[in-house]
Amino acid sequence: MLPTSIDKITIDGRIFYVKRDDLYDPHLSGNKFRKLHKLIQTPKENLDKLISYGGTQSNAMLAIAKLCHLKGWEFIYYTKPISDAQKQQNSGNFYEAVKLSMKHIEIEHDRYKEEISNLRFNLDSKTYIVDQGGAVSEAEDGLKVLADEIKEQLKGLDVKSLATPSGTGTTALFLAKALPEYKVYTTPCVGDIEYLKTQMSALVDHLPDNLIILEPKKKYHFAKLYPSFLEIYKKLLNAGIEFDLLYAPGMWEALLEQTDEEVLYIHSGGVSGNKTMLERYMKITLSSKPTRSG
Structure with missing residues (x-):
């Protein structure tokens, strides 16, 4: 298993680095x-x-x-x-x-x-x-491998912050545990911050001090359609990388609004589900257009 590459993109005038775990396999990719x-x-x-x-x-x-x-x-x-x-x-x-x-x-x-x-x-x-x-404790093994890759690949770069969105929080938790010298940003994509902390606490005795949970802009419901998420998806796509429409938009929104340093974003994969999500967005876009009479 070779280390996945790191790409650099510019969003809203800011430089971000992206760990391309999405490229490992179309189905078996990202944090999975x-x-x-x-x-x-x-x-x-x-x-x-x-x-x-x-x-x-x-x-x-x-x-x-x-x-x-x-x-x-x-x-x-x-x-x-x-x-x-x-x-x-x-x-x-x-x-x-x-x-x-x-x-x-x-x-x-x-x-x-x-x-x-x-x-x-x-x-x-x-x-x-x-x-x-x-969300199993055995996931720590694979995330230790990821942490070792990150430490090696970031040598020579002045990047001290990482980011990954959270469903159960397993990836962010074990990354923070393995990389105490880095800040690890995450945000809940399922439920709120307290729910996320509960999920994480089931896997460890205490949460690492370097794990920073960013508050979502508002209460989002998982898999619901949000125009702002689609706009972020398009902005990232125009920058050169496709991200998923379920987890990534909320994380990127939080990063752009609540951080100001250079960040390494861990691509969680999941783009295989974008086709059906985009079809859903298309349907609501078409249904919201006014019809001509006459």
């Missing part, structure tokens, strides 16, 4: 291949099956599906009920994961938490559960 490092290194004969759960726009879902496809492992993924329209889509993370032989099981809303909590009962030795979003 870092979190899954231990499983990537696991000999295929050691396991038969991976189980996970969460949302059907999940980048982790697609990454695990690709990993299982490469290893020849069965992959079972649990979600709450989804619409027939989504099941029939011919693009997006869910579609790609099913193509990679993911077995999808729906659980009714009122039974979901109980069923997920029961998944660990009666597991055999060749079945492994990956918690939602890859």
Whole structure:
């Protein structure tokens, strides 16, 4: 596994560096291949099956599906009920994961938490559960590899701040722990700051002092469409790099408004889901246009 490259871009007159973890693999990329490092290194004969759960726009879902496809492992993924329209889509993370032989099981809303909590009962030795979003302590191994790459690649550059958006906060947490000499910025993309701290605190005894959680501009709901997010996406695309539409816009918004130094942004991948997100943006754009009478 070769170190991923670092590119330099200019946004609003500011220089940013971008660690291109999105280029590792179209499906198994970004912070997901870092979190899954231990499983990537696991000999295929050691396991038969991976189980996970969460949302059907999940980048982790697609990454695990690709990993299982490469290893020849069965992959079972649990979600709450989804619409027939989504099941029939011919693009997006869910579609790609099913193509990679993911077995999808729906659980009714009122039974979901109980069923997920029961998944660990009666597991055999060749079945492994990956918690939602890859939020497992084993992710620290892969993020230590990332931290070592960053330290080596930033030699000679006057960059002392890193940034990565947070769902569960696993990437930001373990990066901050491994790189105490750097500031590590993050912002919650699911829930608020207190929810994010709770998620992180489940993995460590205390949060590192160099981990800085930036307050979002307003309360954003995950996967909801925001015109400002689309504008940030286009601005970044014009600068030369495509980012995802779920996590990246909120992080970039916070960085541009609340920091002023040069920052290394860890690209989280996830651009495979942009096609369906852009289709959704297109629909609301068309529906909001006035119609001509007459």
